[in-house]
Amino acid sequence: MSRTDHRHPNVSGLRPRSKLVHGGTRRSSFDETCEALYQTSGFVYGSAEEAEHAFANDGARQVYGRFRNPTTAMFEDRLAEYEGAEWAYATSSGMAAVHGALMSGLKAGDRVVAPRALFISCYWILKDLCPRYGIEPVFVDGTNLSEWEEALSVPTKAVFLETPSNPGLEIVDLRAVCDLAHKAGAFVVVDNAFATPVLQRPFDFGADVIIHSATKLIDGQGRGLGGIILAKDKKYAAEVIHPFLRNTGPTIAPFSAWLLLKGLETLELRVHAQSAAAFQVAQFLEAHPKVERVLYPLLTSHPQHDLARRQMTGGGNMLSIFLKGGKSEAFNTLNGLRMVMISNNLGDSKSLATHPDTTTHAKLTPEEKAAAKILPNLLRLSVGLEDTQDIIEDLDRALAEA
Ligand SMILES: *Cc1c(COP(=O)(O)O)cnc(C)c1O
Numbered sequence: 306m307s308r309t310d311h312r313h314p315n316v317s318g319l320r321p322r323s324k325l326v327h328g329g330t331r332r333s334s335f336d337e338t339c340e341a342l343y344q345t346s347g348f349v350y351g352s353a354e355e356a357e358h359a360f361a362n363d364g365a366r367q368v369y370g371r372f373r374n375p376t377t378a379m380f381e382d383r384l385a386e387y388e389g390a391e392w393a394y395a396t397s398s399g400m401a402a403v404h405g406a407l408m409s410g411l412k413a414g415d416r417v418v419a420p421r422a423l424f425i426s427c428y429w430i431l432k433d434l435c436p437r438y439g440i441e442p443v444f445v446d447g448t449n450l451s452e453w454e455e456a457l458s459v460p461t462k463a464v465f466l467e468t469p470s471n472p473g474l475e476i477v478d479l480r481a482v483c484d485l486a487h488k489a490g491a492f493v494v495v496d497n498a499f500a501t502p503v504l505q506r507p508f509d510f511g512a513d514v515i516i517h518s519a520t521k522l523i524d525g526q527g528r529g530l531g532g533i534i535l536a537k538d539k540k541y542a543a544e545v546i547h548p549f550l551r552n553t554g555p556t557i558a559p560f561s562a563w564l565l566l567k568g569l570e571t572l573e574l575r576v577h578a579q580s581a582a583a584f585q586v587a588q589f590l591e592a593h594p595k596v597e598r599v600l601y602p603l604l605t606s607h608p609q610h611d612l613a614r615r616q617m618t619g620g621g622n623m624l625s626i627f628l629k630g631g632k633s634e635a636f637n638t639l640n641g642l643r644m645v646m647i648s649n650n651l652g653d654s655k656s657l658a659t660h661p662d663t664t665t666h667a668k669l670t671p672e673e674k675a676a677a678k679i680l681p682n683l684l685r686l687s688v689g690l691e692d693t694q695d696i697i698e699d700l701d702r703a704l705a706e707a
Pocket residue numbers: 398399400401403424427467471496498499518519520521530531532
């Protein structure tokens with residue numbers, strides 16, 4: 306880092322964790338230590354000529370909050386630097402990012418292929434929204450490469466996937482699916498919310514666009530909603546994604562962008578700690594007499610744990626617990642928890658447990674639930690930042706009483 310450039314530190318020589326602390330910083334003339342929150346919707350000009358010049362050189366300076374904001378730009382640039390993206394745009398929620406990344410590149414007559422195991426709102430965009438605009442969604446078993454091969458044997462415009470999936474923790478082979486997608490002419494959008502950029506780097510396996518629900522581990526403290534779209538190729542983003550976002554306005558608020566920007570500084574430390582704790586909790590639960598089965602990417606019992614080890618550097622903070630019994634055992638266990646909170650949110654510093662069958666995935670049909678393995682005895686656990694032993698003891702007591 307150059308001493309002379311303290312207002313705009315050059316982080317190119319730094320290691321990834323340092324980039325999360327300093328990347329994208331633009332200091333004002335007040336030389337503040339902490340990144341400034343520019344809570345403004347517009348910008349002023351010293352003269353009419355200056356305004357004319359700003360509009361003639363599109364993007365060269367800030368002109369309006371829907372297009373750019375200095376605080377938001379710091380968040381975008383910092384994560385782009387870390388993730389290896391040429392372009393990024395922060396959105397008001399993770400779903401706004403999914404919608405923008407997909408719909409910007411699709412039109413009537415196009416075909417989009419995705420796994421059935423998707424976050425419920427992502428599934429809605431594909432299954433319900435796409436057909437309204439003449440876009441055909443095709444669903445596959447994301448873990449079955451021959452289904453991907455068949456679905457991608459005809460020209461396709463887009464592939465959308467999430468790995469590990471929520472809450473089934475299914476792993477999609479990123480390299481193989483990206484190769485098949487590109488041969489079919491499709492761009493690939495990866496929802497990287499569960500793994501986070503710390504544990505999985507989809508661009509290295511061929512993804513074209515990455516989206517995150519920054520609401521989850523990027524904030525990490527349950528304080529605000531946000532999302533981000535990252536593109537590997539600036540040209541594609543400039544031609545396809547940016548005009549769509551700029552004109553439809555799913556923009557993040559500067560305050561939320563500031564929270565997420567500060568969240569990035571501790572992202573690696575938190576994700577490594579939560580992922581290590583989740584692995585310990587998973588091992589404990591797998592040996593528990595009241596538990597039928599635990600799904601966690603790094604457990605050798607996970608059907609795709611070899612693949613998980615090839616494309617992830619850690620298992621993440623999420624686990625799926627299938628209890629012996631059904632809904633009442635699941636409810637009794639949730640109701641017996643003292644420290645772990647009952648919540649449908651995830652990725653918080655507080656450990657959170659949910660019953661997907663009756664909450665997040667309640668609207669699925671019985672067939673869709675069966676395909677996504679949303680069973681009455683399933684609990685989803687988001688491991689937080691508490692002492693791992695306290696998490697284990699809380700679960701152990703709740704299971705014993707259930
Ligand atoms: C939460 C989540 C989303 C949606 O993000 P919001 O910030 O709630 O809009 C999308 N994908 C996955 C995998 C998620 O967990």
